[in-house]
Amino acid sequence: MQALPLAIMAFILYLGAASWQGLTLLRRVPQRPALVRALGLLGLLFHLPVALKLIDQTPGLMPGLSTSAVFLTAIMVILLLAVSMAKPVLNVAVGIFPLSGLALLLAVGLPSPERTEGMTPGIALHAISSALAFAVLAVAAFQAVLLGLQNKALRHHHTRGVVQVLPPLTTMERVLFELIWSGMILLTLAIVSGFIFVESMFAQHLAHKTILSLAAWVIFAILLISHHILGWRGMRAMRWMLGGYSVLLLAYFGSKFVLEVILNRT
16 A cells, blocks of 8 residues: 555545635635535545554554554544534634644654563553543644634724634633643643553653653643632633643654654664
């Protein structure tokens, strides 16, 4: 199976879906959520074979940068398509779909680590909960960006353009914190299962991920507690959300990029 043609097709379809949704936000075209979902789903059908092939080649606790990126973005797309059926989060596709397509194209040229040992059920639980936490919080991060843009526009009394298309501010905030809560539950499960089932969470190759994941958990916990007790919302919530997700992004991909791309070690 040639990965490049599949990646190109997925990228084109994802870009088409994101472009339409972006033009919808700019009020240049009518809303067509069914079209956006259909293009996203077709992109996912080209995305999944590449993800499954990479996972089959490199199973284990620490898949390579390209495998992780392709797998996690596939989870993000699946999650977004599913959640958008019940929650007004389809606008997040403007960021997630192109990112997923780029991850596929980059994966074709990035090095892949050698085959490693298979996963036990406990480690599989850790890996799956980690992937789901990352995907849910990715959707939350893009939702936070849209919320920040909406908040800034309303603060300056700009009620045209993007603001007219987005759901009401209260709905946007409610969905954001629902996503953060869901992501926190999954991240907690990932961390706890890691300490239970992974031989040493502070071994040299895992220490950075463990420490940064714990730091991200603390940031999200502070945000949720402060939202509940102190009423944090708006731009402050957006900054804390994006700060926490940036730390989580470093936990998942920081050392992989340094080792596999900069130092060319697998």
